[in-house]
Each structure stands twice: as C-alpha cells, then as structure tokens.
Amino acid sequence: MYIFEYKDLIKNLVISDLKMKYSSSVIGFAWSMLNPLLMMLVLYFVFNNVFKSTQEHFAIYILIGLTGWRFFTFGTTGAMYSIVGKSSLVTKIFIPREILTFSAVISVFISSLLEFMVLIPLMVILGVKPSIFIIFFPVLHILFFLIVYGIGLAMASLFVYYRDVNQIWDVLLQMGFFLSPIVYPLSLIPEKYMFYYMLNPITSLIEMYRNLLLSGILPGLMDIVLVLMFGIILFSLGSWLFRKLSPGFAEEI
Numbered sequence: 001m002y003i004f005e006y007k008d009l010i011k012n013l014v015i016s017d018l019k020m021k022y023s024s025s026v027i028g029f030a031w032s033m034l035n036p037l038l039m040m041l042v043l044y045f046v047f048n049n050v051f052k053s054t055q056e057h058f059a060i061y062i063l064i065g066l067t068g069w070r071f072f073t074f075g076t077t078g079a080m081y082s083i084v085g086k087s088s089l090v091t092k093i094f095i096p097r098e099i100l101t102f103s104a105v106i107s108v109f110i111s112s113l114l115e116f117m118v119l120i121p122l123m124v125i126l127g128v129k130p131s132i133f134i135i136f137f138p139v140l141h142i143l144f145f146l147i148v149y150g151i152g153l154a155m156a157s158l159f160v161y162y163r164d165v166n167q168i169w170d171v172l173l174q175m176g177f178f179l180s181p182i183v184y185p186l187s188l189i190p191e192k193y194m195f196y197y198m199l200n201p202i203t204s205l206i207e208m209y210r211n212l213l214l215s216g217i218l219p220g221l222m223d224i225v226l227v228l229m230f231g232i233i234l235f236s237l238g239s240w241l242f243r244k245l246s247p248g249f250a251e252e253i
Contacts, residue, residue, distance in 0.1 A: 006099050013103035017078075018110065055185050057214055060123050064213055065182035067119060068206050071112035071141075072148055073173055078104040079152025080159045080166060087253040097246045098239075101156045105149045113141065123213065131216025140212065140219065144205050146231030153238030157245040160252050181206055201230040 082104035
C-alpha cells in the first residue's frame with residue numbers, strides 16, 4: 001500500500017504543508033484558534049442575545065461545531081488543490097498521485113487535532129469538565145478523516161479537468177454550513193424532516209463530538225456503523241474516480 005511504501009515522502013510533504021501554513025504569518029498556529037474563536041464570539045452574540053438560545057454551554061457548543069466544520073472545509077479544499085498545486089511532482093517524477101492528496105488531508109487532520117487539543121483547556125475554563133470517554137475522540141476523528149479523504153480524492157481528480165469545480169464547491173460548502181447543526185441545536189429541526197436531516201454524515205459526527213466532549217456520552221454502535229458505512233462508500237467512490245482520471249493528470253496540468 002502506498003501509505004507505507006512512501007511514508008517518508010508523505011511525512012516530508014505534510015511537514016512542508018504545515019510549515020508553509022504557519023511560518024509565513026506573524027502569530028502562526030494561533031490563527032487556527034483565533035479564527036474560530038472570533039467567529040464563535042459573533043455567533044454567540046447573535047444567537048444568545050438576538051435569538052435567545054437556551055443551549056447549555058452555548059459558546060463551547062458552537063466552537064466544537066466550528067472546529068469540526070473547519071476540518072471538513074479545509075480538508076476537502078486542500079485536497080482539491082493537491083494535484084494542481086504540486087504539478088511539478090506530477091509531471092517530473094513517478095509516484096502514486098494519491099500521495100499528494102493524502103498528505104494534504106493529513107496536514108489538515110493534524111492541524112484539526114491541535115485545534116481540538118486547544119479546545120480542552122478552554123472547556124475547563126468555561127465550566128465543562130471532560131469525562132474519561134474523551135479518549136475515544138481520536139476514533140471519531142479518524143472516521144471523519146475517511147469521509148474527508150474520500151471526498152477529497154474526488155475533488156482533486158475533478159479539479160484537474162474542470163477548474164470551475166472550486167467555485168461550485170465553495171457554494172456547496174456555504175450551503176452545507178447552514179444545513180448542518182454547526183451554529184444551532186438539532187432540536188430546531190422539525191421532527192418530520194429529522195430522518196432526511198440525519199442522512200448527512202456531518203450532522204451525526206458533529207453531534208457525536210458534542211455528546212462526547214460536552215456530556216461525556218459515548219456514541220452508539222449503530223451511529224458509528226452508519227458513519228463508517230458513509231466513509232467507506234465515499235472513500236470507495238473517491239478512489240474509483242481518482243484511479244479512472246489520474247492517467248491523464250500530467251497531460252491536463
């Protein structure tokens with residue numbers, strides 16, 4: 001499998017991505033938390049004072065949703081540019097092209113883990129005591145990775161041939177932000193629409209994150225199985241599309 005055979009190259013690409021992301025700014029990694037914190041303050045003011053939200057620990061509730069959504073947004077977007085953005089590696093040396101997309105998503109995955117780690121002390125400061133079940137958090141995040149990587153493979157291969165894909169994806173991400181429970185509780189969704197709403201795997205993952213981090217509730221086995229099935233299906237479709245289109249990458253770039 002290319003992940004093990006090319007592990008040193010993947011490691012170098014991930015380190016290069018992380019250095020490029022943080023070394024060029026004045027406060028570096030702090031932007032990863034400052035950005036969602038500022039967004040949280042705006043949303044907290046709007047929903048807590050204008051819409052009078054009664055959700056307990058509403059600030060942390062929003063921040064968990066935003067941090068999870070950032071992983072999905074940055075992971076899929078970074079994957080989309082992974083082939084076109086490293087065209088010299090595509091045209092000059094022979095390596096499995098999936099490595100470029102995989103390393104792009106891994107670098108966002110690591111950034112996301114660091115953001116969630118920063119979130120833990122913030123939870124304690126704001127009066128939320130994490131339970132021992134927080135050790136299961138990496139399991140949820142790996143499930144999320146499978147979904148992000150599967151979609152990323154499809155986006156990366158399509159973007160090589162159709163450069164309008166990034167504009168379409170931006171619109172879909174904006175729609176997905178409001179169609180997922182990022183800034184509002186699941187209880188606002190009418191019961192008659194709940195079945196269709198829960199078909200969105202991001203909804204299940206965000207709710208599992210919140211239950212685990214805020215309430216110390218382990219996700220149900222059926223919830224995990226459903227999200228895993230979504231992940232396997234998306235990964236399979238993404239891999240199939242990538243393999244089908246990758247032979248023409250060098251000519252298109």
